[in-house]
Amino acid sequence: MNDFIIRKARENDILSIVQLLADDQLGSVREDTAEPLALVYRDAFARMERQDGNDYYVVDKGGDIIGCMQLTLISGISRKGMTRCQIEGVRISKTVRSGGLGRKMMQYAIDHAKSTGCGLVQLTTDNSREEAHRFYESLGFVASHTGMKLDLLTI
Numbered sequence: 001m002n003d004f005i006i007r008k009a010r011e012n013d014i015l016s017i018v019q020l021l022a023d024d025q026l027g028s029v030r031e032d033t034a035e036p037l038a039l040v041y042r043d044a045f046a047r048m049e050r051q052d053g054n055d056y057y058v059v060d061k062g063g064d065i066i067g068c069m070q071l072t073l074i075s076g077i078s079r080k081g082m083t084r085c086q087i088e089g090v091r092i093s094k095t096v097r098s099g100g101l102g103r104k105m106m107q108y109a110i111d112h113a114k115s116t117g118c119g120l121v122q123l124t125t126d127n128s129r130e131e132a133h134r135f136y137e138s139l140g141f142v143a144s145h146t147g148m149k150l151d152l153l154t155i
Contacts, residue, residue: 004066004101006108009056014041016065017056020091026126027091053116056089059105066093067105073116085113087123106139 009017015037022031032038048054053073058065070089076082087109092101113121124147125132133143 004059004061006057006059006067006105009045009058009068011042011045013056013058013065013068014045017058017068017089020065020068020093021089023091023094026128057105057108059092059101061096066096067091067101069105069109071109071112073113073118079119082119083117084120084122085109085116085118087121090123102135103139106136 015033015035018031018037018041019033021027022033045056048056054070055072056068056070059067068089068091069087072086072088074084074086076084087106090102090105092105110121121141123136123141125136137143
């Protein structure tokens with residue numbers, strides 16, 4: 001599986017990204033793949049484009065989007081002013097899972113983080129995604145922190 005490219009997402013990739021995000025047990029209740037695509041997705045993409053260091057990347061195989069991930073550079077004061085790379089929204093099409101693409105995507109993300117001066121790569125993954133936990137651990141990620149979220153839409 002080397003006949004693909006990883007590139008920054010473009011506006012015409014948004015529907016494919018949302019479809020990938022929706023194509024699992026958790027995403028199926030979080031996302032809306034109805035066409036025409038809800039404007040909220042295009043608005044979010046436009047906001048990301050205006051923010052330096054916050055980009056979606058897609059895996060493009062001959063015009064088909066078979067994977068995606070969001071990489072966000074976070075500047076901070078802690079750890080002596082270290083910049084972090086946050087990885088979110090990693091999805092791979094069911095048609096190509098278990099073929100090594102996820103490993104290649106994560107290596108791309110790590111290389112991107114290094115090339116932009118980051119000293120740390122971090123990610124979150126839902127507690128129910130045990131297979132994903134094993135995958136990330138196989139890449140050297142360590143479950144070193146407990147993450148918490150507050151859903152502002154429900155309070």
